[in-house]
Amino acid sequence: MESGPCSRPAEPRHCVSGRAGAGLAFPAFPLSAAGAEPGSRIGTVAAVLPAGGCGERMGVRTPKQFCRVLERPLISYTLQAMERVCWIKDIVVTVTGENMEAMRSIIQRYGHKRISLAEAGATRHRSIFNGLKALAEDQPGCELTRPEVVIIHDAVRPFVEEDILLRVVLAAKEHGCSDFDLEFGTECLQLALKYCHRKAKLVEGTPDLWKVTYKQDLCAAEAMIKEKISQEICVVVNTKDEESVGHLLEEVLRNELNCIKVTSTVLDRTSGDIENFIDQCYSFICVNVVSSESRETRKLLSILEESSLPLLYPVVVVLVHCFDFTVVPLAQKMENLVWIRELAKEAKGRNVLLSGVLLNHSQDEQKLQESLVQSAAIIAALVKERNSALVGQLLVA
């Protein structure tokens, strides 16, 4: 760690607003030894994630990086954010011996790639040092690429974006510094000067990039992740007809849920182009695409389950059945759809949350409109809260 300038990323300048702690990025080894790709602006980059904390401030037993958010450990979200960045070649996570096995199973279960583990030290700096050693060692069997730049990133900051990481790496390769930062930056910069004999550079971050420290931060993280994966709803209809109830519902959803992007696709009996959507979207509202039997729904679910979607987030599927409540009795329809309950139990095990909405396709214009608005509200609740306790329910709009 004594070999280069130290720069502090990803932090709102106003420390008073309190998103403290952070990461560093610096040339890890003499640049002559760096395996920089020709023409690359950033060269070979690796990341070290110290995850040895015990989270005593959280007021819970589980170390905060292993606390579950939407049933998935917090650190898995941070790993996901880092591995999304294709130019980060290796990601070394330092964990305590007792958590090593848990960490391995997290990596395996959620299919994380390019991750190596190193033993955490007694202090955060010691852990970082161990992580760097893992990257430095050219011992036989070590498949890690010797990096030119190493990013140090807290395991409990899940909302890091590529652009800020890029700015950090570029800053790490510069050698300027502002005295202002040394005066008013945090102790990390002073340490860099004192021990690395290097002036450090403060890199502006975003409010999103805050550290999960207290219990309320965990609540906030869950709320933000729910919001993030609920940004898009795909309405699956069975006809291109713009006058169809499916398109009417799509219209109402667009008006009522104004922060949410509403797309639509036509799923004919040959289950058309829904595959085009399953990389962008975690919420599918199927309007009249399945009849009162389970076959087509099973087909739809299998498409989703073959994708990697439910691996990382719960996927919401709402089957909307539209009919005139005065023509077909509600009770009778519910009996016909009782299979949804059983099917939902199976799907829940594969992280797909299935439920049904009965929409009153009334001839009365006003009644229809009321039911459309009510459906939109119910769908919003199912999509935003992703509560598995409500799967299999038939909700009446």
Next chain:
Amino acid sequence: MESGPCSRPAEPRHCVSGRAGAGLAFPAFPLSAAGAEPGSRIGTVAAVLPAGGCGERMGVRTPKQFCRVLERPLISYTLQAMERVCWIKDIVVTVTGENMEAMRSIIQRYGHKRISLAEAGATRHRSIFNGLKALAEDQPGCELTRPEVVIIHDAVRPFVEEDILLRVVLAAKEHGCSDFDLEFGTECLQLALKYCHRKAKLVEGTPDLWKVTYKQDLCAAEAMIKEKISQEICVVVNTKDEESVGHLLEEVLRNELNCIKVTSTVLDRTSGDIENFIDQCYSFICVNVVSSESRETRKLLSILEESSLPLLYPVVVVLVHCFDFTVVPLAQKMENLVWIRELAKEAKGRNVLLSGVLLNHSQDEQKLQESLVQSAAIIAALVKERNSALVGQLLVA
């Protein structure tokens, strides 16, 4: 503000963890002039809440103190926390002219007491000064008691507790100070020294007492408030019989929702002692206490609505109907209970969230147990999320 020692309350010592900003408490006027109650440890206390901020860091148009949490403006929660403290005689809120009317209607709608308004100034300190002036003026018509101590508290810190306020007030009446605080406390302490020529005292706070600054703080505030009002569930049963399904459900709720306090009361046809609960609890699970008609439910709802409960928080009422699904067809039962949908619409307008759960009171021990556990999960979802979009639904366990 030049007239006394200044102490900084309600802040975790580790500013690095970022619950920054805060309040002050100090003798507002020469103590000789103070209307201290004989024998009182704290004398006459008032509070000034600066609420002139524009919340630009929140990334939303609405000033953060007016952002809605569970449909209620954030500042109303802070007012509620302050007015709960009986020894705070007057609470002065400083708001900008353009928000004055909005603030008045908030005070009226949520029945806040002991609140006066003053115009906010160009800066936070100017606003505080205006608030103090409102307390100082002995002009005719001014009904405010001239206080001995004034607490300054951010309008966007809703989770302040009485004990910390008491410690702040007592600290304000002392005249000691630690040099450590001056060295390592924030600029507020330096200002106190520079302008008030007084050494200030740092009072330890709790992590809960953090400032709503960013969007994620608002998410956290909502999650914490939901958690707070979901700490207790009252199971209303129609019999003392310990073997009854109501008591079985109570038992399962106790096991499944281990963080939640589950109490129970017997509501006979004369609607017995439910009044004893309505001050402590915002969630009522009524097991078989209403038959398949709306009369008794209306009675129950009117008891709740006559209380002040729904004024501040949405109250959850779940009507659990237990019957053997093999004896009475589900569809038929749902038809009999369709009135719940209409009744829920009315109750929603009065901030009571009514829904139904159908529990399979099967002779098969295992089926019964499954349905009890499923009911508990559904009830937990309804209680914890309080989502008004789901009112009137009949959920099958």
